[in-house]
Amino acid sequence: MVLESISGFYSKLIEVGTEKYSHKMEVEHIKLWNKSFLSLSLLFFAIAVSDFIYIASLISYCFFLLSILFFYVVYTDLKFNALAQTFAYLLLVFIFFYISSHTGLASGIHLYYIPLILSLPYFLKVSRNKKAIALICFFLFFIVFLDVKTNSFEHPKKDMIFLESLLGSIGLVFWFIYFIIRKQAISIKFYKKKVEMWVREAEIDMDKLKEVIDMAVQNNSHFFPKFKKLYPYFCERLVEIQPNVVASEQEFCAYIKLGFTTKEIAKFTNSSIRSIEGKKYRIRRKYNIGEKVDIYIWAANL
Known part of the structure; x- marks a missing residue:
């Protein structure tokens, strides 16, 4: 019963924020981000508990703070905000510097900077955030220089703290590697599906496509069944993204997929513009299509 409750709570945490996205790849990426930050929160919590029990130093509270911080991030969109990410990196550097100043250089707290530097170009896109990365690097190297020059303190349990720092930094490196591999795997999986869809569409018989277009123009009752045979993947994606989509909405999306304008659809279906x-607006709402997104491009890429 307890395990079921924990499993249910974990599943809910993983799903946080996914309701804002309609594309399955985006949903999988959000889940991965949530899993990653939860694992970071647990890692820092484990380090904090270890410090509290075996070392009983002030640093346990710093790791508790980091654990709470990463747990909180799961519930927000801050993980995708470049400014918030920059602040988080600067905060991490400062916290590790603060811990190092209270435990001494021999404690190996500086080892935590390795996964921090490794993850920097990946989480903060280099092409978009050059200034932020430069600021973080400058701050980090300044802090390391300051720590080396001014820190002469030696903690009585420095060997135990060093072992903990070594294991913690290795854990962070493995976490980072896992995150990259999983993110790439998710992207590859969905790009393969995309390629398969393009191949299918490239192999579509032009005579059959012309027949479907003629049926749409004539408002033939067999139009949508024929369209479904020609574009099965498109119809599957419509249902996959929004399971409660009705047949009439799917048929309307079929007109959009074929590139018909609002006036043309109104003419073919004997409806007003x-x-x-109004139907286009409802489709946008149902499928979370932003105002700046061209609905025809959305349908073409679905």
Whole structure:
């Protein structure tokens, strides 16, 4: 019963924020981010407990703070905000410097800087955040220089803290490697599906496509069944993203997929332009399509 409750709570945490996205790849990426930050929170919590029991030093509270911080991040969109990410890196550097100043250089707290530097170009895209990365690197090297020059303190349990720092930094490196591998695996999986879809569409018989277009123009009742045979993947994706989509909405999306304008759809279906615009608006809402996103490009890429 306890394990089931924990499992249920964990599943809910992993799903936090996924309701804002309709594309399955984006949902999987959000889940991965949540899993990663939860594992970081647990890692720092384990280090904090270890410090509290075996070392009984002030640093346990710093690691407790980091544990709470990463747990909180799961519930927010801050993990995708470049400014928040920059601040988080600067805060981590300062916290590790603070811990090092209270435990001494021999405690090996500086080992935590290794996974920090390794993850920097990956989490903060180099092409978009050059200034932020430069600021973090400058601050980090300044802090390390300051620590080396001014820190002469030696903690009585420095060997135990060094072992903990070594294991903690190795754990962070493995966490980072796992995150990269899983993120790449998710992207590859969905890009393969995308390629398969493009291949299928490239192999579509032009005569059959012309037949479907003619049926749409004539408002033939067999239009949508024929369309589904020609574009099965498109219809599957519509249902996969939004399971409660009805047949009439799928048929409307079929017109969009074929590139018909609002006026053309209104003419073919004997509807008013306002009615068709209303349907487009409802499709945008149902599938979370932003105002700046061209609905025809969205349908083409689905």
